[in-house]
Amino acid sequence: xxxxxxxxxxxxxxxxxxxxxxxxxxxxxxxxxxxxxxxxxxxxxxxxxxxxxxxxxxxxxxxxxxxxxxxxxxxxxxxxxxxxxxxxxxxxxxxxxxxxxxxxxxxxxxxxxxxxxxxxxxxxxxxxxxxxxxxxxxxxxxxxxxxxxxxxxxxxxxxxxxxxxxxxxxxxxxxxxxxxxxxxxxxxxxxxxxxxxxxxxxxxxxxxxxxxxxxxxxxxxxxxxxxxxxxxxxxxxxxxxxxxxxxxxxxxxxxxxxxxxxxxxxxxxxxxxxxxxxxxxxxxxxxxxxxxxxxxxxxxxxxxxxxxxxxxxxxxxxxxxxxxxxxxxxxxxxxxxxxxxxxxxxxxxxxxxxxxxxxxxxxxxxxxxxxxxxxxxxxxxxxxxxxxxxxxxxxxxxxxxxxxxxxxxxxxxxxxxxxx
Amino acid sequence: xxxxxxxxxxxxxxxxxxxxxxxxxxxxxxxxxxxxxxxxxxxxxxxxxxxxxxxxxxxxxxxxxxxxxxxxxxxxxxxxxxxxxxxxxxxxxxxxxxxxxxxxxxxxxxxxxxxxxxxxxxxxxxxxxxxxxxxxxxxxxxxxxxxxxxxxxxxxxxxxxxxxxxxxxxxxxxxxxxxxxxxxxxxxxxxxxxxxxxxxxxxxxxxxxxxxxxxxxxxxxxxxxxxxxxxxxxxxxxxxxxxxxxxxxxxxxxxxxxxxxxxxxxxxxxxxxxxxxxxxxxxxxxxxxxxxxxxxxxxxxxxxxxxxxxxxxxxxxxxxxxxxxxxxxxxxxxxxxxxxxxxxxxxxxxxxxxxxxxxxxxxxxxxxxxxxxxxxxxxxxxxxxxxxxxxxxxxxxxxxxxxxxxxxxxxxxxxxxxxxxxxxxxxxxxxxxxxxxxxxxxxxxxxxxxxxxxxxxxxxxxxxxxx
Numbered sequence: 001x002x003x004x005x006x007x008x009x010x011x012x013x014x015x016x017x018x019x020x021x022x023x024x025x026x027x028x029x030x031x032x033x034x035x036x037x038x039x040x041x042x043x044x045x046x047x048x049x050x051x052x053x054x055x056x057x058x059x060x061x062x063x064x065x066x067x068x069x070x071x072x073x074x075x076x077x078x079x080x081x082x083x084x085x086x087x088x089x090x091x092x093x094x095x096x097x098x099x100x101x102x103x104x105x106x107x108x109x110x111x112x113x114x115x116x117x118x119x120x121x122x123x124x125x126x127x128x129x130x131x132x133x134x135x136x137x138x139x140x141x142x143x144x145x146x147x148x149x150x151x152x153x154x155x156x157x158x159x160x161x162x163x164x165x166x167x168x169x170x171x172x173x174x175x176x177x178x179x180x181x182x183x184x185x186x187x188x189x190x191x192x193x194x195x196x197x198x199x200x201x202x203x204x205x206x207x208x209x210x211x212x213x214x215x216x217x218x219x220x221x222x223x224x225x226x227x228x229x230x231x232x233x234x235x236x237x238x239x240x241x242x243x244x245x246x247x248x249x250x251x252x253x254x255x256x257x258x259x260x261x262x263x264x265x266x267x268x269x270x271x272x273x274x275x276x277x278x279x280x281x282x283x284x285x286x287x288x289x290x291x292x293x294x295x296x297x298x299x300x301x302x303x304x305x306x307x308x309x310x311x312x313x314x315x316x317x318x319x320x321x322x323x324x325x326x327x328x329x330x331x332x333x334x335x336x337x338x339x340x341x342x343x344x345x346x347x348x349x350x351x352x353x354x355x356x357x358x359x360x361x362x363x364x365x366x367x368x369x370x371x372x373x374x375x376x377x378x379x380x381x382x383x384x385x386x387x388x389x390x391x392x393x394x395x396x397x398x399x400x401x402x403x404x405x406x407x408x409x410x411x412x413x414x415x416x417x418x419x420x
Numbered sequence: 421x422x423x424x425x426x427x428x429x430x431x432x433x434x435x436x437x438x439x440x441x442x443x444x445x446x447x448x449x450x451x452x453x454x455x456x457x458x459x460x461x462x463x464x465x466x467x468x469x470x471x472x473x474x475x476x477x478x479x480x481x482x483x484x485x486x487x488x489x490x491x492x493x494x495x496x497x498x499x500x501x502x503x504x505x506x507x508x509x510x511x512x513x514x515x516x517x518x519x520x521x522x523x524x525x526x527x528x529x530x531x532x533x534x535x536x537x538x539x540x541x542x543x544x545x546x547x548x549x550x551x552x553x554x555x556x557x558x559x560x561x562x563x564x565x566x567x568x569x570x571x572x573x574x575x576x577x578x579x580x581x582x583x584x585x586x587x588x589x590x591x592x593x594x595x596x597x598x599x600x601x602x603x604x605x606x607x608x609x610x611x612x613x614x615x616x617x618x619x620x621x622x623x624x625x626x627x628x629x630x631x632x633x634x635x636x637x638x639x640x641x642x643x644x645x646x647x648x649x650x651x652x653x654x655x656x657x658x659x660x661x662x663x664x665x666x667x668x669x670x671x672x673x674x675x676x677x678x679x680x681x682x683x684x685x686x687x688x689x690x691x692x693x694x695x696x697x698x699x700x701x702x703x704x705x706x707x708x709x710x711x712x713x714x715x716x717x718x719x720x721x722x723x724x725x726x727x728x729x730x731x732x733x734x735x736x737x738x739x740x741x742x743x744x745x746x747x748x749x750x751x752x753x754x755x756x757x758x759x760x761x762x763x764x765x766x767x768x769x770x771x772x773x774x775x776x777x778x779x780x781x782x783x784x785x786x787x788x789x790x791x792x793x794x795x796x797x798x799x800x801x802x803x804x805x806x807x808x809x810x811x812x813x814x815x816x817x818x819x820x821x822x823x824x825x826x827x828x829x830x831x832x833x834x835x836x837x838x839x840x841x842x843x844x845x846x847x848x849x850x851x852x853x854x855x856x857x858x859x860x861x862x863x864x865x866x867x868x869x870x871x872x873x874x875x876x877x878x879x880x881x882x883x884x885x886x887x
Contacts, residue, residue, distance in 0.1 A: 250809025343707025
């Protein structure tokens, strides 16, 4: 091999090596894109829901209500008959089976929707009104194009007869897509078309709030102690090693801790944001202390010495001068820690947040779910409608995380002082 | 009640602040002496003395009150002839008694329950009253003490700072308390577990099927049941599955992470670095449940489809899908750390290599990486510890049945998956099945602790070498 050939070979090796590096970065970026694209393309349709325009006749005799009935009487009244009557008017059904198939096109909550419309306008008795009744999950998915209609009938959840009705509805333009307010307002449900993340949102909010209230002050005080006051001795070293190790303990271990201490020993109520918040706070604490200490350490000693020189006590120099200067870094570290806590799932599953909770929690000691746990729960469900719901929940979760991370970066860049 | 007490303490503390401030001012004028601190510090001093002892007491009391009342009530119910065989039934009776007291119980109430509910009401009353009395006593004593100190013109600023410093120290102790809590809670149940199951049967058994452990009460096991139990808790398949999936993950994460770390440290222009580094770090910020969802619903079926095209049977919950996605999640852990480590290799080493004619890649391969090796290994070990502790991806994408296999297309299970599977839903306390989850947790805790310790030592040693 001549000298030139050898050099060429070495230069080729150089190019290859460089290419591997670039390819790795490219692969990582590509994966982020694929993941985001996959979630968004599946989930964006969940923000709309399919509704079918139905003419409802509030028949006085069927409802057994007089004009001017009180709210209580209306709440007690049976709207089942007029619901069935109205739904059956959408398409002529020949026999009982066809009637059932027709009713199956609508959500199981159709009766409640009709009742609600009546509660909003009590003068409707004896009158006709056009209402947009939410369609069933299957029709919803069909209308959004997520359901293959070319399968043989016995492998479809929608019968040929139902497809026939659907096509007529599309032709008459009585089937519409509206904004899906149920998705944000409702709690969990077995029926995808009326299931929502309202409960999970509130549960996550309470959990993170409790986590913030517990973890932030303790983390700040602990890092001030370790960075500014702690004498260099064995105890301080031990605390430091401890904090570093805790930050790397798998999150599920915190779930076991919560199960044994918070639920079995102290007997706090299961499945509640209170327990979730405490668990997340314990988990987040070391992850906040580490950036807090870094930002305290970044404040130059001249600041402390300047304060001491004009007669401030050690405490005054720390709390009046060092801490305010370190605050932006501290806050951004806290926000990033909270963002991690918001996405944490495993410990919450262990403390029972996987329970099926329909009601939206009103206090932190009501059973509830949380956003990531809702993702887990729905991803285990077989119904096709839950796939888009899960993806949409992930979209919400990711957008919260993005907002929090941007806030952290903004705080740091806007307020943090550079010392050199 | 607690809120009222906290509110009262707060109001009282605040008024003490103003009282202390003006009182010391007037003392100074009256006696014509120089105060040892600014008047406001006397106010702070009173506030701290009034609030801290009483609030700490309230916290401790509230933590233990329900537990103590419960044990007393269960005992009184037992004395009155209530029959319960185990802890669950006792809990049920206690809940009933509580519900009767609150007026939310609609079942039949027999005389035992009624008497117990009355006793419950009595104890609740007693505890609440004594709590209020004790808190008032504590507040009065500590306020009198601190007022005396103020009248003697103490060095209030120093005293306030000593108290606050104590508070800071206590905050930093919470980390130690958490560690102790983890160790205690894991050990407590694990010891119970190992008193039933021999630790060697656990460590070296090759069969994991805890659902067979139907025994509710660990203390009354027959010989036949014991045999059955003995080989239901074999740890080998779990550790095999865990390391197998972690191994697949590392096959993905190490090359990609290392190469991108090297590229960013050595080749990338500042601009590319500034864009690509945060984007790669997004991978670490995405919640793991999202990866799990992606692995289970997109990657798993995708592999299955490909496998079918080649005539292979691929389980839709395969170790490959879980491992691959976990590997992608871990990329930033490897890349960021190795980027840092490579950056701290002194430039003189590179310059020496260039001076004898090496190309850039040769310098990296022969000089920079060997110099950075301890740090790189440390970062890889940290990534491994993340991989074995990762839960959601494997719960959603790797399968539930313990299955000794090295075929990446089959499903396997991991330690974390089994913990979740055992503890999700209704748990029977004091059954070996529930306790086994804590034994698994202990194993996991120890394993990650060792890995982290070695990794941190390696990184630290390496840093010291070039500092």
